[in-house]
Amino acid sequence: MKILLAEDDPIFALLLQRLLQTEYEVSLARDGMEAWKALVAEDAPQLAVLDWLMPQMDGIEVCRRVRHRPEMASTYLILLTSRDHIKDILAGFAAGADDYLVKPCDPEELRARVRVGRRVVELQSALGAHVAQLQQALASVRQLQGLLPICSYCKRIRNDENYWEQLETYVSEHSEASFSHGICPNCYQSIMKPQIESIRADKR
Numbered sequence: 001m002k003i004l005l006a007e008d009d010p011i012f013a014l015l016l017q018r019l020l021q022t023e024y025e026v027s028l029a030r031d032g033m034e035a036w037k038a039l040v041a042e043d044a045p046q047l048a049v050l051d052w053l054m055p056q057m058d059g060i061e062v063c064r065r066v067r068h069r070p071e072m073a074s075t076y077l078i079l080l081t082s083r084d085h086i087k088d089i090l091a092g093f094a095a096g097a098d099d100y101l102v103k104p105c106d107p108e109e110l111r112a113r114v115r116v117g118r119r120v121v122e123l124q125s126a127l128g129a130h131v132a133q134l135q136q137a138l139a140s141v142r143q144l145q146g147l148l149p150i151c152s153y154c155k156r157i158r159n160d161e162n163y164w165e166q167l168e169t170y171v172s173e174h175s176e177a178s179f180s181h182g183i184c185p186n187c188y189q190s191i192m193k194p195q196i197e198s199i200r201a202d203k204r
Helices: 010-020 032-040 059-067 086-095 107-139 167-174 185-203
Strands: 002-006 025-029 047-051 076-081 099-102
Touching: 002 010, 002 032, 010 025, 010 107, 025 032, 032 047, 032 059, 047 059, 047 107, 059 076, 059 086, 076 086, 076 107, 086 099, 099 107
Parallel strands: 002 025, 002 047, 047 076, 076 099
Antiparallel strands: none
């Protein structure tokens, strides 16, 4: 899985990269503008760890821009900063961050938070695939709905134009169903078998 790491401190960025690259494909951004360009690029990472204070564009602004793009709704954003005041944490979440870590953070905690983000991204991706399959299935299925007037004797159905037509004709016109004809056991015994026996008797 691809991860974007946006950090303007080269030493700290290198440490984080070494920490995460054993499990992920990590790309680096040296400032907020590089981070934003990486996130809107083709085949962009779906998870990003963003420093709050960066040149050109801070992590908060990157979060805001991502959340203003509906097509990037599934991008998981972890904000990393030395600001630990509750108002800063709330501001980070209000800007669109999914998680918030205060520097200096425990390496194992960072790994754990990133794993949570990966699971969320994977679940969203799987859900999106299922929704797409369902929409495709619904688009290819025509459904019969409502009350259908049907004759009690001949089983013809009255259509929308007030004409009576065969059941299979109506169903074929209003759904994707098609019919193959056969003979059920009851009809065979009550209709076909007597006819067969009558034909054999005539031949004698």
